[in-house]
Each structure stands twice: as C-alpha cells, then as structure tokens.
Amino acid sequence: MSASFFSIDFFLDQFYLPLYLLTWIISLLRYRRFFDTALKYLPILIIYTFFTELLGYFIKYNDEFQFFSDGRYAWHNVIIYNIYQVVFFIFFFEVYRKLVQNPAIKKQIHYLSIFCLLTYVVNAIFLNPLHNQMTYAHIIGSGIMLYILTIYFREKYLEESPYPLKFNLMFWISSGLTVFYTLFPLISIIYLLNLNIEIQIYFRPILLTSIAVMYSLIIIGLLVGKRKAFR
Template sequence: MPNELFKYLIAHFYIPLYLLTWIIAVYRYRRYFDTPLKYLPMVIIYTFFTELLGYFIKYSNEFQFFSDDRFAWHNVIIYNVYQLVFFLFFFEVYRKNTKNESIKKWIFYASVSCVVIYVINAIFCNPLHDQMTYAHIAVSLALIAILVLYFKEKAKEENPQPLKYNLLFWVSIGLLAFYTLFPIILTMYKLNLGITVNVYLRPILLSSIVFQYGCFIIGLLAGKRKAFR
C-alpha cells in the first residue's frame, strides 16, 4: 500500500501541492489570523485529506463505504460534501470582507441558495454515487459573480498598500481562474462530447488547480497584514 500510495501521489501531483500550500499557510498564519481568511489553513488541509480519503476508499477495502462490490469504490460523496463546504466558506469570506451592505445581503442569500440547490440536486440524483454536477455548475457561477463584485470593489478603493500584497486578492485570482473553467469542464463532460474532447479536459482541469494553488502560495508569501482587504 505505501508504494501504491507514493505512485498515486506522484501521478496526482496536485495532492502534495495542497499539503505544501497548507504548510505555507500555517507558517504565514500571523499575517491573516484576524481576517476573514483565518480558517483558510483548515480548508486547505480538508482539501488534502479529502483527496487522500478518496484514494483509500477507491483502493482499500478498509475504507470503503459500501459492502456491495458494485459500489465499493464509490467515493463521490466526500467530494460532493467537500464542494458544498468549500463554497460556503468562501461565500462567508467575501460576505465578511465587503463593506457594501447590499452585497453582504446578496451573498447571504447566495449562501442559502447554495444549500437549497445542493438539496434539490440531491433529490434528483443520488449524492452517494453521482457527482452533483448541476449544483457544482450553478454555485460556481454564483462564486464567479461574487468574485467579480470583489474585484470591482477593490478597483474603486483607495489604499496606499498595493493589491499585490493583498492575500485575498491572490486567492480571488486563483478562485476565478479555476471556477471559470470548472463549470465549463463539467458541462462538457455532461454533454459527453466524446473521448476526442474529453482527453483534453483533465489536463486543463489539473492546470487550473495548479494555477489556483500557485496563486494561493504567492498570496501567502507576498501578503502583508496591512494590505489585506
């Protein structure tokens, strides 16, 4: 098992990247411990352990959720739950960060809608065995809208600290890059356009993950407490 796990981590290089990002996030924690991103290290390590658990469920009998051999390797439920938690966390980050009361209310309603959308999606597909694609797509679009509002707000602000030293700015760039591509990729998978198209989707998805966490790392290393906004 250790050798197989090592080979798996090499093949899925983005998983060690999560761990590296978490280490840097903990090391730089003093720079943002009292900001809306104070729980970011927990979300990052949750991401890492979700991927790790996904491996063990798929390849180890001791971690499988289902006794039926047909579904023994199914691990999609942990990713469905993870995605919901991830969205709600960042919705709350931007709700707390914005100074615009109207946007605060809008994000709150978006958070409630997020939960409702996932519940509705769970009614029409089994979240234990099926990816909640429609919910992922819909809430990704909501997150993109929130990110656009964030960038517009920052563009209008006057602050002596450059945005390049703002951790949330870099996190937002990473999120926007990934969640702009994520719903497109999910839609193309759902349309089942054929292996000729699908073969290109995974490299694009992995590249967007690397870019996203690369932005996180840049923000963590370059970020200054006074520049956070």
C-alpha cells in the same frame, strides 16, 4: 495500507496532494498575517482539501477503504467530493460577505449562499449524491462564486488604498479562485453533454492545471501578502 501509496510514482500521479500539503504548511507559517481576518479558518479548509483527496484516492484504489459493501459501488467516492464542494463554497461565500463594504451586497451574498445550499438539496433529490456528482449544483455554485469574485474585484478597483494589490493576500486567492471557477463549470457542462470518453479524457489535464494554478497563486499570496494590505 501498501507502501506503494507513498511512493514517488504516487506523488507524481497525485501531484496536487503535495501541493495542498505545501500550501497548508505555508499557511501555518504565515498565519500571523491573517489570523484575525475572515480567512482565519483557511488552514483548516486547506488540510480538509488534502484529506478529502487522500481519502478519495484510497476509496477508489484500496479495498480497505470502502463506503459500500456492494462490489458495484465499492470504488464510489463521490459523496466526499459533493460534501467538500458545499463546504468550500459556503466558506468563501462567507469570507467575501465579510469583506465587501456594501451592506446590500453583503445581504445579497447571504441569500446567494442559501440559494446555493438549496440547489444542492434539490440536486440530491433527483440524483443520489452517494453515487452521482452534484454537477448541476456545482455549476450554479461556480456561477455564484464568479459573480461574487466580480463584485470583489470591482470594489478593489474602485478602492483607494496605499498598499499595492500584490501585497494583498485576498487578491491572490481571488485570482486563483477565478482561474479555477472559470474552467470548472465549463468542464462540468461538457461532462453533462456526455461526450465521447475519448474527448472527455482531454479535459482532466485542464482541470488539474487549473488546480495547480489556483494553489500556486494562493501560495504566492501567502508568501508576499502583508497584514496591513489585507482585504
């Protein structure tokens, strides 16, 4: 493994990697504030995110990290992102299922989680997930996420709580998820339209910015969140 992978240029180009790592470290330092909540596995998800991105980079740019012996596919790393996105969706769907108060909504989220999984299965039948983004499933999962987030925010708006929202970790996480999953499906749809590569290249900075905003909001929530204000 070349030392250049850990150079300053590497971290500048892959700025979200240190951002994930920083978020993970802060989540561990603040873990006592949410260790017995629906977010108790959040640090695991964050470090999983970090290693997924790190592995994805190595597969794409280092010949020592390859899933396929065929040179045409040596750089293909999409499968790890397809798996990651499923895990990410199911994790947060389950978090919100536990947090919402309405039993009917809880059941609805449960069925939506199953539906989301089925969309990935169907997408994988028509497009090989080893070599293709599960874009259709990503878009549907994003729509489900936004729907659940809307339900959560509505409950918070109607809820009477003695604690300001600024001290609620879930409020900050939900805000970050809203930013990312508003832009992610739109960019995915644009990708499906197969526009000129010169046009598509402008959307990567937008996607990376949304990632930076999402994790910045999560970090703020971890720093200012109070245990009693959680939910």
